[in-house]
Amino acid sequence: MILRFLVILCAFLSSMACSNSKKLVSASPKSIALDQLVVQKNFQISSDWATPMATSSMNYIANNGLLGPGNSPGNINLIGNTNYLSIKGDSITAHLPYFGERQMGGGYSTNDTGITFNTVPTSYEQVKNDRTQTHTIKFKISGDSNEHYSITILLFPNWSSEIMVTSSQRTSIGFRGTISEIPPLEN
Template sequence: MRGLVFILMIGGMFIGCNSTKKVIEPTAKSEALEAMIAKKAFKIESDWMYPLATTSMNVIANSGLLPPGSTVNGISLIGNPNYIKFYGDSIAMDLPYYGERQLPGQYTRNEGGIKFKGIPDRYEITKDENRLQHMIKFTVKHNRESYRVTITLYPNWTSSININSTHRTSIRYRGTVSILTPNDGLVTN
């Protein structure tokens, strides 16, 4: 009986170790995304944000201050203007923020969100050839605060944005990618 159990365990290990990497074939849509990234002329608009669930966020949720259909784990941004725009070597970013401030900072009445306009530091783009995903990493500074941003662009033109701040708890956004048009109102520095 022990011999049978041993053979089943060894067989299970071979089956479990026999994993294959899934390779996604390029499509017209994924190739268009590739060209758009190469031109550095695109924008991302987020539909959802996912703040870090903390005690303070639970207090906000319990007080009814979240938008309809939202929870402390996922806040709808539908109808709330937000963006990250890439144009050449510059980036313009205006994202709402729910979460906790860890260090004192300079909030003005109109600047509670994450804002930046200019040339980022440490800008890097990598591509996962098997999954056709692009990862963009950069850091930016606004006033005294610094943000480390990681964006994953998927071949179906959706995005995931992770932002870590020196002054706030981290936050994640989910949205869509689109072509940057002249109507997007870019202002160069």
């Protein structure tokens, strides 16, 4: 009797969990406006947090108090640091800070140690998930110092974003931030 009750309870809870994950997020005016920006390729992302790979070197830096209060090897506050990734037509421009390890090639110059590029990507794919009202953008692009990047951007209907950068010369890093329209004067 107890076994039968447990089986029925598990089946019920399982069906509840599955039904919740299949719910559709209905389109809101905010998500519809985001759809238009993505289709027009006219938006900018400003990141509030960097999420570098927590390597032994990053842990060493954190253990020696070099990351500042409230930061950890895997979560660094960027508020007050100018950064952006903008998509305007076919061109993509970025100036993002970098925290992590250089794997090979190149070197840190005194001019710029971040992730920078201003060019047309070699590949570009954009897909919308109608169920969650999210957009996924993937592209490959070359940086200013002959470094190659594979970038995945997730855009959420509340205009928040996640960027994941995989580099040919550095450990991976992510960014969390917000989306905004590029003002008409800058177009």
